Amino acid sequence: MKSRQWLLARRPTAEITPDHFEMVERDIGEPDTGKGEILVKHQILVCAPAMRGWMQADRPRFVPGIDPGDPIMALGGAKVVKSANPAFPEGSRIRCVGAWQEYQVLDPKGAGCELIEDDLSLADAIGIYSTNALTAYFGLLKVGEPKQGETLVVSGAAGSTGSVVVQIGKIKGLRVIGIAGGAEKCGWVLDDYGADAVIDYKNENVAERLAALCPDGIDVFFDNVGGDILQAAVDNIAQYGRIVLCGQISGYDADRPAPGPRDMMQLVYGSIRMQGFLLYDYFRDFDQGRTDLRHWVDSGLIKHREDIRPGFENLPETYAALFNGENRGSLLALLDEEALRKPER
Numbered sequence: 001m002k003s004r005q006w007l008l009a010r011r012p013t014a015e016i017t018p019d020h021f022e023m024v025e026r027d028i029g030e031p032d033t034g035k036g037e038i039l040v041k042h043q044i045l046v047c048a049p050a051m052r053g054w055m056q057a058d059r060p061r062f063v064p065g066i067d068p069g070d071p072i073m074a075l076g077g078a079k080v081v082k083s084a085n086p087a088f089p090e091g092s093r094i095r096c097v098g099a100w101q102e103y104q105v106l107d108p109k110g111a112g113c114e115l116i117e118d119d120l121s122l123a124d125a126i127g128i129y130s131t132n133a134l135t136a137y138f139g140l141l142k143v144g145e146p147k148q149g150e151t152l153v154v155s156g157a158a159g160s161t162g163s164v165v166v167q168i169g170k171i172k173g174l175r176v177i178g179i180a181g182g183a184e185k186c187g188w189v190l191d192d193y194g195a196d197a198v199i200d201y202k203n204e205n206v207a208e209r210l211a212a213l214c215p216d217g218i219d220v221f222f223d224n225v226g227g228d229i230l231q232a233a234v235d236n237i238a239q240y241g242r243i244v245l246c247g248q249i250s251g252y253d254a255d256r257p258a259p260g261p262r263d264m265m266q267l268v269y270g271s272i273r274m275q276g277f278l279l280y281d282y283f284r285d286f287d288q289g290r291t292d293l294r295h296w297v298d299s300g301l302i303k304h305r306e307d308i309r310p311g312f313e314n315l316p317e318t319y320a321a322l323f324n325g326e327n328r329g330s331l332l333a334l335l336d337e338e339a340l341r342k343p344e345r
């Protein structure tokens with residue numbers, strides 16, 4: 001069996017561009033019946049900022065990483081086309097950690113395969129009911145520990161993760177301020193996601209606006225961005241505030257990591273807790289997270305926006321949109337239109 005694959009051609013050291021990738025066609029073998037393997041057709045793939053770090057050897061990586069010559073590892077939604085595993089029969093639809101390739105042989109356990117609920121499209125299963133929304137859920141509720149009436153500030157607030165943080169914040173009775181880039185995205189944060197106020201970091205002074213909007217300080221800062229925006233939040237954090245370190249996207253596509261806060265004594269004197277986390281810390285509680293998200297989406301309390309871009313050939317260009325702010329919602333690469341439909345019953 002042959003499949004087209006995108007490989008890492010060379011490591012990015014600053015801005016990621018299409019010439020960091022190379023498309024090849026390769027023999028991918030057949031499922032090993034003795035090992036319970038499956039052959040899947042990838043139908044839709046998640047474009048996640050973390051993948052950018054996996055390609056760079058001089059940055060901390062929480063997975064083995066992607067080296068030159070390796071396929072580009074990615075979370076995706078796929079259909080099983082051949083199976084040597086009764087738990088994943090032919091025709092079933094799954095979430096899995098796969099790669100940028102059209103077909104792939106997977107060991108279901110190693111690839112974290114999960115069957116998709118029958119009433120969801122693959123796009124929803126890897127979109128609003130998958131990693132970013134769960135990251136928002138656990139990061140805010142378990143790490144941020146918000147209390148009703150507190151002030152929550154969210155960076156990357158128009159994005160896949162940030163928009164869900166804003167909305168869960170409102171569900172939990174917080175005063176929510178979002179930070180996003182440009183008038184259009186700031187409009188979504190206020191009008192669609194329901195924040196109480198928004199700061200356009202591309203056109204406003206974030207530290208001054210935070211000081212004006214949070215005279216009693218920020219109780220919880222959920223940070224997707226790092227760098228100057230993290231510094232502005234640290235400068236305005238309330239006593240006993242919590243800083244949730246979800247990501248540092250401002251440094252991913254730069255030639256050096258985003259810097260940390262310049263004076264950590266502010267955190268000492270404020271009795272501030274600054275905590276990083278990985279979604280997989282909460283793996284055992286995923287069912288609870290998905291149940292709550294499902295309930296909130298079904299009852300109209302959480303809105304979601306996907307930016308679905310077709311074309312296996314276009315994957316490198318699609319991926320780059322994360323780092324120039326061009327993505328308009330959860331960035332997904334569509335390989336097969338079937339991923340947009342719920343299965344017929």
Ligand SMILES: NC(=O)c1ccc[n+]([C@@H]2O[C@H](COP(=O)([O-])OP(=O)(O)OC[C@H]3O[C@@H](n4cnc5c(N)ncnc54)[C@H](OP(=O)(O)O)[C@@H]3O)[C@@H](O)[C@H]2O)c1
Binds near residue numbers: 048159162179324331
């Ligand atoms: N800890 C975890 O387990 C975990 C899991 C999932 C995601 N994350 C993190 O969550 C964050 C958001 O990821 P996502 O998938 O939801 O992406 P996203 O927010 O949907 O898209 C990325 C957005 O980041 C913003 N951005 C890009 N470069 C920026 C810069 N230099 N300064 C400020 N903003 C910039 C852009 O928004 P604007 O147009 O508004 O600038 C862009 O649209 C990332 O940091 C990611 O690593 C962490």
